[in-house]
Amino acid sequence: MSPGDQPLTGVRIVDLSLMLPGPWATLMLAQLGASVVHVEPPGGDGLRSAMPSAYASVNRGKEVVELDLKSEEGRTRLRELLAAADVVVEGFRPGTAARLGFGPDELRAQNDRLIYCSLSGYGSSGPYAGHPGHDVNYLAVVGLLSISGEPAGPPQAGGGVPVADLAASLFATQAILAALLLRDRAGSGSTIDVPIAAAALKLLEPRLAEYDGAGAPSKGELMARAAYGTFRCRDGRWMAVGCIEDHFWRRLCTAVGRPDLVDDPRFGSYTSRCRYADEINAALGEAFLQRDRGEWVDLLLAADVPVSPVHEISEIEEDPQVRQWGLIERVGAVRAVGLPYTGLRRPGLVAL
Amino acid sequence: MSPGDQPLTGVRIVDLSLMLPGPWATLMLAQLGASVVHVEPPGGDGLRSAMPSAYASVNRGKEVVELDLKSEEGRTRLRELLAAADVVVEGFRPGTAARLGFGPDELRAQNDRLIYCSLSGYGSSGPYAGHPGHDVNYLAVVGLLSISGEPAGPPQAGGGVPVADLAASLFATQAILAALLLRDRAGSGSTIDVPIAAAALKLLEPRLAEYDGAGAPSKGELMARAAYGTFRCRDGRWMAVGCIEDHFWRRLCTAVGRPDLVDDPRFGSYTSRCRYADEINAALGEAFLQRDRGEWVDLLLAADVPVSPVHEISEIEEDPQVRQWGLIERVGAVRAVGLPYTGLRRPGLVAL
Numbered sequence: 276m277s278p279g280d281q282p283l284t285g286v287r288i289v290d291l292s293l294m295l296p297g298p299w300a301t302l303m304l305a306q307l308g309a310s311v312v313h314v315e316p317p318g319g320d321g322l323r324s325a326m327p328s329a330y331a332s333v334n335r336g337k338e339v340v341e342l343d344l345k346s347e348e349g350r351t352r353l354r355e356l357l358a359a360a361d362v363v364v365e366g367f368r369p370g371t372a373a374r375l376g377f378g379p380d381e382l383r384a385q386n387d388r389l390i391y392c393s394l395s396g397y398g399s400s401g402p403y404a405g406h407p408g409h410d411v412n413y414l415a416v417v418g419l420l421s422i423s424g425e426p427a428g429p430p431q432a433g434g435g436v437p438v439a440d441l442a443a444s445l446f447a448t449q450a451i452l453a454a455l456l457l458r459d460r461a462g463s464g465s466t467i468d469v470p471i472a473a474a475a476l477k478l479l480e481p482r483l484a485e486y487d488g489a490g491a492p493s494k495g496e497l498m499a500r501a502a503y504g505t506f507r508c509r510d511g512r513w514m515a516v517g518c519i520e521d522h523f524w525r526r527l528c529t530a531v532g533r534p535d536l537v538d539d540p541r542f543g544s545y546t547s548r549c550r551y552a553d554e555i556n557a558a559l560g561e562a563f564l565q566r567d568r569g570e571w572v573d574l575l576l577a578a579d580v581p582v583s584p585v586h587e588i589s590e591i592e593e594d595p596q597v598r599q600w601g602l603i604e605r606v607g608a609v610r611a612v613g614l615p616y617t618g619l620r621r622p623g624l625v626a627l
Numbered sequence: 628m629s630p631g632d633q634p635l636t637g638v639r640i641v642d643l644s645l646m647l648p649g650p651w652a653t654l655m656l657a658q659l660g661a662s663v664v665h666v667e668p669p670g671g672d673g674l675r676s677a678m679p680s681a682y683a684s685v686n687r688g689k690e691v692v693e694l695d696l697k698s699e700e701g702r703t704r705l706r707e708l709l710a711a712a713d714v715v716v717e718g719f720r721p722g723t724a725a726r727l728g729f730g731p732d733e734l735r736a737q738n739d740r741l742i743y744c745s746l747s748g749y750g751s752s753g754p755y756a757g758h759p760g761h762d763v764n765y766l767a768v769v770g771l772l773s774i775s776g777e778p779a780g781p782p783q784a785g786g787g788v789p790v791a792d793l794a795a796s797l798f799a800t801q802a803i804l805a806a807l808l809l810r811d812r813a814g815s816g817s818t819i820d821v822p823i824a825a826a827a828l829k830l831l832e833p834r835l836a837e838y839d840g841a842g843a844p845s846k847g848e849l850m851a852r853a854a855y856g857t858f859r860c861r862d863g864r865w866m867a868v869g870c871i872e873d874h875f876w877r878r879l880c881t882a883v884g885r886p887d888l889v890d891d892p893r894f895g896s897y898t899s900r901c902r903y904a905d906e907i908n909a910a911l912g913e914a915f916l917q918r919d920r921g922e923w924v925d926l927l928l929a930a931d932v933p934v935s936p937v938h939e940i941s942e943i944e945e946d947p948q949v950r951q952w953g954l955i956e957r958v959g960a961v962r963a964v965g966l967p968y969t970g971l972r973r974p975g976l977v978a979l
Binding site for chain 1: 632633634635647651655659677678679680681683684685749750752753754755758759760761762763764765766767768769770771772773774775776777781782783784785786787788789790793794795797798799800801802804805806807808809811812813817818819820821822824825826828829830831832833834835836837838839840841843849850852855856857859865866867868869871875897898928931932933934935936937938939940941942943946947948949951952954958960961962963964965966967968969970971
């Protein structure tokens with residue numbers, strides 16, 4: 276082991292997946308030190324033309340090979356790549372890889388140490404196995420979308436980022452890392468199947484417990500949040516306040532000049548406050564309109580209240596904590612992000 | 628190695644964290660086979676009283692020990708637990724663990740093989756290290772909240788689940804698994820620091836590339852989606868449609884009886900369609916009101932268009948694909964979720 280080694284130094288990954296979930300997973304594995312070959316069809320991954328900057332970001336640090344898997348020459352070249360691989364990631368519609376001769380059974384019969392990871396919308400078996408889908412569909416099927424948007428409003432796909440896709444990428448890295456540990460002990464690889472929609476279902480787990488524990492509440496009852504959310508300030512800028520705990524609630528009321536709210540017997544616990552969320556948030560919203568955001572953030576932080584500016588995308592790097600992390604990398608003119616933790620991070624994984 | 632072994636069989640985790648992000652991370656490690664001791668203060672984790680059902684779900688399969696770390700007796704008992712530990716997870720405010728004598732430097736000086744993972748809102752160093760915060764604050768600071776909600780509306784914390792918290796849990800499992808692999812090769816453990824807000828920043832990565840590639844568009848320009856989102860049907864039920872690709876768009880227009888939209892020169896690509904998202908979604912919304920949801924889902928799936936019912940939380944298990952996965956477990960009367968992949972899953976991790 277050399278001093279510069281990373282957790283996955285020496286691990287060779289062949290990534291047959293396209294677009295976002297598979298390639299973002301193998302990017303993170305590359306950031307942990309793996310070498311990744313991204314196999315693309317003739318003309319390249321569709322993301323190259325659809326979103327060139329996202330393509331460049333998600334595939335940085337990878338070797339790219341264009342292969343026509345419908346030709347014997349392409350399949351031969353892929354077999355050579357696979358002979359040296361520890362991990363294969365693929366995101367074809369279920370059955371396609373096997374039809375091309377590169378399914379998990381074929382490949383693991385030749386090399387039982389291989390870790391074969393499939394990512395697809397609904398998994399490789401079951402009634403939806405062949406169904407097309409995107410992030411919004413996966414969130415819908417597992418119920419997550421039904422509690423999204425305003426508590427009193429309709430279901431709304433407004434989460435800002437494709438949560439199911441990104442979660443599936445993260446679960447794929449979790450499964451592949453666990454499979455590498457298992458292989459070190461057991462000697463054999465694994466055949467992993469990650470349904471993107473199932474990843475979304477797992478994200479729902481804590482909320483599902485809350486829902487079942489509360490006896491199947493309505494969306495409004497489950498999702499109403501008092502003193503928790505976004506508020507507009509006098510200068511038109513927005514801030515986020517997150518006062519769940521009683522001590523934060525009391526400090527907030529004092530800081531905004533509404534100590535009377537602390538004494539209101541209806542507002543004694545977070546659960547009871549959420550029942551009056553509209554009334555409480557309206558009172559807070561009125562108070563917040565009396566000062567500019569900068570004043571509020573300073574004032575509330577001095578009172579040890581959870582508050583943050585809602586930064587625009589253009590402002591992120593002006594934030595002193597974001598600068599402290601040093602996670603923003605450049606891929607040409609495009610910003611990319613390092614792994615969000617220290618202790619294992621591979622510094623400087625930038626564009627090839 | 629026994630046949631029933633899992634990837635983390637034999638790995639001992641001491642979890643000092645409370646509430647959601649740390650305990651949900653160690654739950655997933657327990658689901659991979661680790662044994663987890665959850666150390667709680669006298670009277671227990673605050674989540675027990677705040678949300679008993681979520682507490683039961685997130686801490687299932689763990690041994691629970693109540694210790695007063697302010698007493699010598701409690702600290703002695705913790706030292707005994709730590710002597711046998713491979714991994715420590717803690718979520719105190721930065722500096723607290725060290726003050727109690729259980730910081731990473733103290734513990735790793737005694738046992739360099741230890742993997743010490745801290746989870747906190749903003750990380751253990753930097754200007755926000757001591758700041759309180761919750762999910763909404765982390766999403767705000769890194770800019771994710773500024774593109775959430777309706778494309779033309781204000782920032783809105785309506786994602787349905789606490790995305791930053793859950794992502795931080797997933798990144799913690801990624802980092803701990805990678806550290807276990809590194810320890811097998813290098814012999815020594817790692818000191819890992821996961822800022823929850825940095826996890827949210829990493830989730831923003833593909834969108835950040837899209838934003839930079841498009842030359843800093845407004846929220847409305849960045850987030851407008853044509854033929855992608857939630858739509859109401861005649862019976863008042865909602866469905867999700869995700870037609871990004873041109874071939875899905877063409878099939879959709881034909882299926883809803885609007886082939887004229889295919890021929891509209893303004894709608895030739897997804898990017899150009901998104902510029903007219905309001906017009907397109909209004910036309911589709913009108914068409915969808917002509918039939919009940921069940922009819923539309925059948926009709927659109929027959930045309931190979933990405934469509935899904937927006938299931939209520941109460942309906943999830945009626946879905947045939949959700950039943951196929953078999954991921955729903957019971958913790959008493961509360962539903963919980965297995966790891967969302969096959970190939971490594973530990974079956975039957977249920978309530979103690």
